[in-house]
Amino acid sequence: MYKAIVVGTSYGGLEALKLILPQLPEDFPLPVIVVLHIGEHKNDTFIRLLNELCTLQVKEAESKEPVLPGHIYFAPPNYHLLVEDDRTFSLSTDEKLNYSRPSIDILFESAAWAYQHELIGLILTGANSDGAEGLKTIKSFGGKTIVQDPCHAIAPIMPRFALKIAQPEIRLSLEAIPARLVELASSKKAVE
Amino acid sequence: MSAYSDANADLLTIELQLLLEGIFQKYGYDFRNYSKAHIRRRVLNRLSLCRLETVSELQNKVLRDPDFFRDFLEDLSINVTEMFRDPDFYRSFRENIVPKLKTYTYFKVWHAGCATGEEVYSLAILLQEEGLLERCQFYATDFNRKVLEIAKEGVYQKADMELYERNYQLSGGKGKLSDYYNSMYGSVMFKKELSKRIVFADHNLVTDGVFAEVNLVMCRNVLIYFDKMLQDKVLNLLTESLVPAGYLCLGSKESLKFSTVENRFVALDDKQKIFKKKLNV
Ligand SMILES: C[S@@+](CC[C@H](N)C(=O)[O-])C[C@H]1O[C@@H](n2cnc3c(N)ncnc32)[C@H](O)[C@@H]1O
Numbered sequence: 170m171y172k173a174i175v176v177g178t179s180y181g182g183l184e185a186l187k188l189i190l191p192q193l194p195e196d197f198p199l200p201v202i203v204v205l206h207i208g209e210h211k212n213d214t215f216i217r218l219l220n221e222l223c224t225l226q227v228k229e230a231e232s233k234e235p236v237l238p239g240h241i242y243f244a245p246p247n248y249h250l251l252v253e254d255d256r257t258f259s260l261s262t263d264e265k266l267n268y269s270r271p272s273i274d275i276l277f278e279s280a281a282w283a284y285q286h287e288l289i290g291l292i293l294t295g296a297n298s299d300g301a302e303g304l305k306t307i308k309s310f311g312g313k314t315i316v317q318d319p320c321h322a323i324a325p326i327m328p329r330f331a332l333k334i335a336q337p338e339i340r341l342s343l344e345a346i347p348a349r350l351v352e353l354a355s356s357k358k359a360v361e
Numbered sequence: 362m363s364a365y366s367d368a369n370a371d372l373l374t375i376e377l378q379l380l381l382e383g384i385f386q387k388y389g390y391d392f393r394n395y396s397k398a399h400i401r402r403r404v405l406n407r408l409s410l411c412r413l414e415t416v417s418e419l420q421n422k423v424l425r426d427p428d429f430f431r432d433f434l435e436d437l438s439i440n441v442t443e444m445f446r447d448p449d450f451y452r453s454f455r456e457n458i459v460p461k462l463k464t465y466t467y468f469k470v471w472h473a474g475c476a477t478g479e480e481v482y483s484l485a486i487l488l489q490e491e492g493l494l495e496r497c498q499f500y501a502t503d504f505n506r507k508v509l510e511i512a513k514e515g516v517y518q519k520a521d522m523e524l525y526e527r528n529y530q531l532s533g534g535k536g537k538l539s540d541y542y543n544s545m546y547g548s549v550m551f552k553k554e555l556s557k558r559i560v561f562a563d564h565n566l567v568t569d570g571v572f573a574e575v576n577l578v579m580c581r582n583v584l585i586y587f588d589k590m591l592q593d594k595v596l597n598l599l600t601e602s603l604v605p606a607g608y609l610c611l612g613s614k615e616s617l618k619f620s621t622v623e624n625r626f627v628a629l630d631d632k633q634k635i636f637k638k639k640l641n642v
Pocket residue numbers: 262438439440441442443446473474475476477480502503504505508564565566567568580581582583612
């Protein structure tokens with residue numbers, strides 16, 4: 170059984186998320202944790218927008234808040250978002266990584282330690298290399314790794330880097346991603 | 362991360378705990394209740410920079426080599442800061458706190474976790490513009506002596522001034538930021554009239570007691586690095602340091618929400634995290 174999904178995306182990300190997230194059903198059993206690079210801008214507008222489109226509750230992740238199913242969490246602008254082993258959120262103002270704060274790598278790596286093989290990592294459209302190393306870490310822990318097919322991505326650089334560095338298991342068109350997430354979320358993963 | 366994988370993730374947790382225990386016993390710095398994910402990230406970074414395989418090897422160096430420890434301390438204390446970071450906070454400060462300060466003939470401010478001082482100079486500028494600087498005594502503390510030295514100098518990179526000037530304007534600044542510093546080569550030096558009322562001092566929020574009794578505490582983006590229990594302990598310390606009706610300013614993503622002091626404050630600005638201590642509880 171998977172316990173959480175982490176998602177990283179930048180340029181074109183909001184469009185991609187608007188397609189994927191509303192298709193996750195009300196009883197979707199996993200928390201979804203997203204880093205979307207949007208510069209210094211506030212989150213409020215698109216969180217409100219996504220909340221209207223989604224059946225799951227969309228919110229900004231708060232410091233020390235427990236990570237719960239039924240929620241889609243976004244990293245606040247200008248803070249890194251980390252998941253603790255006790256599955257609560259931490260924020261940090263550390264230096265930018267890959268010119269980014271929040272950084273996808275930082276979220277993915279902390280989540281990989283917290284959830285180990287029970288994590289799904291997803292990289293979508295984007296214009297830099299952030300997330301590739303993090304996805305690799307998820308894979309090294311035995312988690313499931315998915316990348317949007319760069320051929321159809323608005324910005325192919327981020328998925329390309331992820332493919333090259335992390336060699337993820339699954340490469341999918343944007344349209345095929347929601348169904349696969351639903352399927353994976355309800356699958357009983359072989360217990361070792 | 363070669364030495365660590367799915368199979369021995371537990372080992373890393375154990376080694377990290379031993380490392381922090383060792384640092385506490387040997388050097389007195391207590392990181393045992395800092396965010397684990399944060400500490401792990403910094404430690405793994407240091408490992409790969411030093412080409413070490415395991416945290417146990419790192420521990421050996423940390424305990425035996427005080428100079429190595431000094432550098433490692435830099436990894437654990439995140440000193441990233443900015444002038445007029447969160448401009449809206451400073452706007453709110455002018456609106457919600459300044460009018461009250463104007464009724465005082467003298468007041469004290471404590472910046473806990475001031476890092477390299479950018480935030481202290483920001484507030485000093487604001488108070489100067491409100492005609493309050495002469496009435497104020499600042500204490501600016503941090504547990505990292507290296508950053509305190511920089512804070513005392515008030516010398517920063519010229520390259521950062523563009524962002525700071527923009528922040529300053531957005532914060533409701535009344536002039537130009539460049540009115541407050543002199544440029545020299547690639548650096549700028551803030552004018553001494555700003556810092557003459559600031560005392561910089563070494564203070565550890567985790568292991569030291571109340572620093573002074575003050576009218577205003579600024580402690581921004583420090584608590585986020587602590588676990589819930591330590592946050593609560595430090596919030597209690599900050600509360601004790603405040604006079605009744607004193608002000609507490611936290612970072613924009615910090616709150617009193619999960620703490621035992623929540624009911625001792627009223628929020629003046631929930632979003633900008635400006636709180637006022639109740640008179641008597
Ligand atoms: C991210 S900086 C925040 C700087 C500034 N307040 C701001 O918001 O821009 C955090 C600071 O807290 C300091 N710090 C961390 N733990 C501390 C402790 N136990 N006691 C005192 N200072 C501490 C660090 O050295 C660092 O300078």
